[in-house]
Amino acid sequence: MQPLTQCLFLFSTHSCNYTCTHGMAFTLQERQILGIHGMLPPKVESQDIQAMRFQKNLKKMTDPLEKYIYLMGIQERNERLFYRVLMEDIEELMPIVYTPTVGLACTQYGHIFRKPKGLFISILDRGHVRSILDNWPETSVAAVVVTDGERILGLGDLGCYGMGIPVGKLCLYTACAGIRPEKCLPVVIDVGTDNETLLKDPFYMGLYQRRDRSQAYDDLIDEFMEAVVEKYGQDTLIQFEDFGNHNAFRFLRKYREKYCTFNDDIQGTASVALAGLLAAQRAIGKPLTEHRVLFLGAGEAALGIASLIVMAMMELGLTQAEAREKIWMYDAHGLLVKDRAHKTDANQEVFLHDSPGTVQTFLDAVNTIKPTAIIGVAGAGPLFTHDVIKAMGSLNERPIIFALSNPTNKAECTAEEAYTITNGRCLFASGSPFDAVTLSDGRVFIPGQGNNAYIFPGVAMAVVLSGVRHICDTVFLEAAKTLAEQLSDKELAEGRLYPPLSNIREVSLQIAVKVMEFVYAKGMAFRYPEPLDKNGFVRATAWNTDYDSLLPDTYDWPGVSFSPIK
Secondary structure, three states: OOHHHHHHHHHHHHOOOOHHHHHHHOOHHHHHHHOOOOOOOOOOOOHHHHHHHHHHHHHOOOOHHHHHHHHHHHHHHOHHHHHHHHHHOHHHHHHHHOOOHHHHHHHOHHHHOOOOOOEEEEHHHOOOHHHHHHHOOOOOOOEEEEEOOOOEOOOEOOHHHHHHHHHHHHHHHHHHHOOOHHHEEEEEEEOOOOOHHHHOOOOOOOOOOOOOOOHHHHHHHHHHHHHHHHHHOOOOEEEEOOOOHHHHHHHHHHHOOOOOEEEHHHHHHHHHHHHHHHHHHHHHOOOHHHOOEEEEOOOHHHHHHHHHHHHHHHHOOOOHHHHHOOEEEEEOOEEOEOOOOOOOOOOOHHHOEOOOOOOOOHHHHHHHHOOOEEEEOOOOOOOOOHHHHHHHHHHOOOOEEEEOOOOHHHOOOOHHHHHHHOOOOOEEEEOOOOOOEEOOOOOEEOOEEOOHHHOHHHHHHHHHHHOOOOOOHHHHHHHHHHHHHOOOHHHHHOOOOOOOHHHHHHHHHHHHHHHHHHHHHOOOOOOOOOOOOHHHHHHHHOOOOOOOOOOOOOOOOOOOOOOOOO
């Protein structure tokens, strides 16, 4: 740990609760009333100065994990200051509080742990989940993000260490869409881990046992869902995050008609990827229905994206069968075809095709199927090789290349590789951020980041404000169309397929408004009276970072005098 970080750590562990809310911004009266006068330096400091100090300290740090630790420490001590700085520099700081650095933080969670930020519910707590929820200090929770840590980004089973993901997601609920932070609850369901390294790590903070895959696991999830709704209400949003493929799909099917729930890895990823394709069709001038898409990977992300593409194509006039014929998938066992030796699961069967011939590699699949777009979601590293990218450039005037796997070292290719090999003709998007690319002829391309953060905060804000009980896939179709509409022609010409992350707050609010309009129009909203001016309502509701006054209300009693009677 760097000396500066060590000093900040020691300070944070010894500061009292009151001084952790405003820092030196407490007025003299507030300090006197709260009994903290003298516990702070005499200067009453503005939030502007606090933010300047915060930003200056961040700029001194070069290590992303050190920045993460510092940022999370500020969140613990001064929540409004944390969100102000995050919102003002979201493009720079999102990769720290979210992917890719949050993945590194999860792998080191037990080593950098300072203060719990959510609820830890273990398989040993069966029968007592409601009492654990009762221990959470906030009584009015509107949104829960829950993980069991089995499939954290592209890093695999991190068990209890997965808590960093719900914490990071909910940071973006607030920073991007203005959902009040006290309305958000991060949760880890700890049922053990199959990660051998963690089971031997003395700093691991979860259960030292193999992952429980028995009926007890399902019973615990059932109990958790029931307890959340019983405590916080039927319209409480429950977002599933980074569950293993098998559990992700079956829980989505099991719970979507019973609870207000969605799976971001399936539906959020699908929405942001579709938005990128809708933007690409603007650049190419070729309708979505004329594209052929080849996926590298056939798990929850690929299947979620494919299903939403099919829905979008059907809206444009294709039948479901016609749309599915345009979707192909290639996984670790080869191309998904009807006669392949390796067994496919039920979720993949709708995308099985007759074999197109001998396909032994992903490059063979590209040359045989001749896709207009390749989408990488396998989390297996740089499998969009030079030859694959070159083949896409030979087959298409404007090849679409989406390397969406996270974190950065799991990406299928870099932005520089995609633009250089195709001589700037490709339409590129990635899951993790890449810097702008300058080609030898001086052209500059700004790669789009297909980040779920464009989608889930705005959708969540709309769902929470509208009282939606069940979230259908058409909500994510509407969100995708709205996101694509936010991209200007100038930004599209720069190589972007998404608006700049610096505009994500406005983009999220626009998505919240459009989704609100959609759910009320379709009778999916249950919060009445319906706001007539939904745009004004969303913006007025969005949380801001101004400090609240902690002084008691004062007022005069009209006509009453406390002066002595003469």
